[in-house]
Amino acid sequence: MSKLSFICVVYVAAISFGALTPIPIAVTTALCALTCSLFVHRPALKISLLSIVAGVGVSACHKPPPSPWRPETDCLRQFTGVVATIPSARDGHTRFTLKLTHLSSCAVSSQKPHPIPFRENAYITVKTAKSSKPVSFSPGDTISFAAFAQLNRSYAKSRESVRSPNTFLKGFVPDACQIAVIDTPNAFHRWIQRERQKIASFFSHHLSPQTAGIAIALTIGERTHLKTDRKNQFQRTGIAHLLAVSGLHLGIWALFSYGVLRFFLVRIYPLAAATDPSRYCAALTIPIIVLYVFLSGAHPPVIRAAVMYLAILVAGIVRMQSTPFQTLLLAAALILSTDPTLIANAGFQLSFISVAGFLYFLKRRDESLPISVATPYVEQTGVASPLMRILHRLRDSLFAVTRVSFLATLITSPFLAVHFQRVPLLAPAINVICVPLVTIVLMPLLMLTTAAILIFPPAAALTAPLCDTAIRWFICLISTIDPMAFVFFTPTTLLQAGVTLTSTALLCIIGKKISSKKIRWALFIATGAGGVLCYYQSVNITTVPDDALIFDFLDMGQGDATVVTFPNGEHWLIDGGGTAQRDIGRDHLVPSLQSLGISTLDKVILTHPDPDHLMGIPAVLQQISVRELWDNGQGLDEPTHPAYSEMRKIAHRKKIPIKRGGSICGPHQVGRVLVTVLHPCFSHRTYAPELSFNDNSIVLHFQYHRHTVLLPGDLSFEGEQHLLKSTSNLSAAVLKLGHHGSGGATSIAFLQAVQPKHAVASCGFHNRFHFPSTSLRNRLKSRRISLHRTDMEGWIRYILTPFNARFENQKN
DSSP states (O other): OOHHHHHHHHHHHHHHHHHHOOSOHHHHHHHHHHHHHTTOOSHHHHHHHHHHHHHHHHHHHTOOOOOOOOGGGOOOEEEEEEEOSOOEEETTEEEEEEEEEEEEOOOBTTBOOOEEEEEEEEEEEEEOSSOSSOOOOOTTOEEEEEEEEEESOTTTOOOOSSOOTTOEEEEEESOGGGOEEEEOOOHHHHHHHHHHHHHHHHHHHHSOHHHHHHHHHHHHOOOTTSOHHHHHHHHHHTOGGGTSOOHHHHHHHHHHHHHHHHHHHTTOHHHHHHSOHHHHHHHHHHHHHHHHHHHTTOOHHHHHHHHHHHHHHHHHHHTOOOOHHHHHHHHHHHHHHHOGGGGGOHHHHHHHHHHHHHHHHTTSOOTTSSSOTTSOHHHHHOOOOHHHHHHHHHHHHHHHHHHHHHHHHHHHHHHHHHHHSEEETTHHHHHHHHHHHIIIIIHHHHHHHHHHHHHOHHHHHHHHHHHHHHHHHHHHHHHHHGGGOOEEEOOSHHHHHHHHHHHHHHHHHHHSOOOOHHHHHHHHHHHHHHHHHHHHHHTSOSOOOTTOEEEEEOOOSSSOOEEEEOTTSOEEEEOOOOSSSTTHIIIIIHHHHHHTTOOEESEEEESSOOHHHHTTHHHHHHHSEESOEEEOSHHHHSOOOHHHHHHHHHHHHTTOOEEOGGGTSEEEEETTEEEEEEESOOSSOSSOTTSOTGGGOOEEEEEETTEEEEEOTTOOHHHHHHHHHHOSOOOOSEEEOGGGGOTTSSOHHHHHHHOOSEEEEOOOTTOTTOSSOHHHHHHHHHTTOEEEEHHHHOEEEEEEOSSOEEEEEEEO
């Protein structure tokens, strides 16, 4: 390792240590200096000591200030920050990401709120349907406004000392008139943003809606124009990295620019005869790379690739030798110097780890092949047939792409498992098809069109139809592959460890030169068996008796979802989570069900069509086999969340029967478990129109031997009064608290009728409603009813057998 590489490694390690450890910075620096002083006997090690101190010092300067957020002071606040993304208008709302610089304390009418430094990203939604003032700001502008905000980490339970840039606050502004632009960027930044908006507007107007979003994502890295279904499709197939502008896209731009410049410069004969044109080509390619970095949004993967390419070009100009490892380490050091918190960012980690893995493993030849891919076919066989040369080169290229894709999946799978709880198993095969298509066909067309937009827009209109057709073919290909792709979900620590061990073992097999085929095959079989064993153990997290009735109260933030597993093997899902996350079903509920080994749900029950119970159900119907859907029908007649109509459309398309009213009211025998629907049960209607959504919740009573459980949905005092009048026996040992533990639910009369010993509250961590309320906790405490909370305990499991019952924490 060279001296520069060694310094970069030590510097990056010191920044990481200083950014991730909660130890005070003075103590951290002293420990680093003391440890290194024991080994410093040479000048090289003294340099390493200086690198450690510099790295820790840089991380100290970027430590985030204490958060002004307090759960007991959730109120109107003043936001100040820089617009980070192009505002996207859809469905009467404009959405954008704001890089917060200041967040005020609570706004009180008698005094001006005090701003506090706060480095965090916020996802802001502005209502613009009937606004008298449209959104008039652009990326780079500093804006200020007052809004209520919600912490978008309700069930994450994050206690990291580094707040990752991917953790968001969510804010809602009812009118654009409330937003004030207090500062604008410099002229160059404004010009860059105008050009980015020009590119996005051109593709939006000249391409179809389904292709424009992909074109904008591939060229300038903006994915706000992509619909959620399309993003999910790319993630399921394992090619979401193609939508994020990274080294692949920048490399195509660099090679294309270098090739075009060289094509013209070598034809300038006086210049070609006097000097080497490649040096001029490299010099002219540098500003093109820098310009594209700014046009693409200057994300960490692009900056990393740009530093590497610029180092290679500069080395070519000055006739210096530079290794890829040196440029990669230099890029990491420069990026972390500007923002050490990126060390916890998933995109940063995936970008650098994958490239480092490529550089290490791809330099090793696979000597187990009878013919080395690095040696031309004619040199090994003596056959000079042009057709055979072409076929052999095609085979070598296909093998190289396959190996790169396979290595990418292995290297990044542990990080995907930790950050996103999923590993796409078919990603290597799918990337073999999609990456060459994007590299050879799609990106060159989009590059020509983008260059024409910037230089001569009328020419871009000629190539736009070709881009639209190519992207349509690409979408057809992805849509064909999507049903065949399956994702390996890893929501447990055990399975994450299994994925990491399996990936490491396979990488060791690839990296080492093992001549014996028997040993290689034995290692492959052993690794595969270990992976299967880890997966089998992960879906059987807790050993439960065969005759057990199990209630899994899932941690869904400020939402509600309960899985009931019956002794006969049936699975029921009661409600589907809520508003803590935009894609709560895809990102949280479906992986949780799959971690329980559930592939089929016998019944999905929507107690009432409120978003905090509804939003995850469409994803469940889409990805998991469902035999029956229960609903109270109130969403058919009264306005509710769009997810309700989406749920009905999916059920109709998949021919899932929907039952309501009299068809579900009354007792249902499921093996030896008696399930009774108590409410809303009326003679000629499925719900009471005079009652709210909450008070029309479907109420379920479970009885298994001598054990009883009552799930009242979101009933408030009024709904409980109707239930008390219509039902004589409500006794239950376990009560799921109505309306997430609201003070307006679970009245004294209701508690006297139920007589529970235990209560369960499904509520969000630091939720803005302060559920479960103090008054309700006092009511429970006065009756000596133990309280279990998902915001404090996480995923709660209640296991009933004919002889006993117990609570377990599935995960904290």
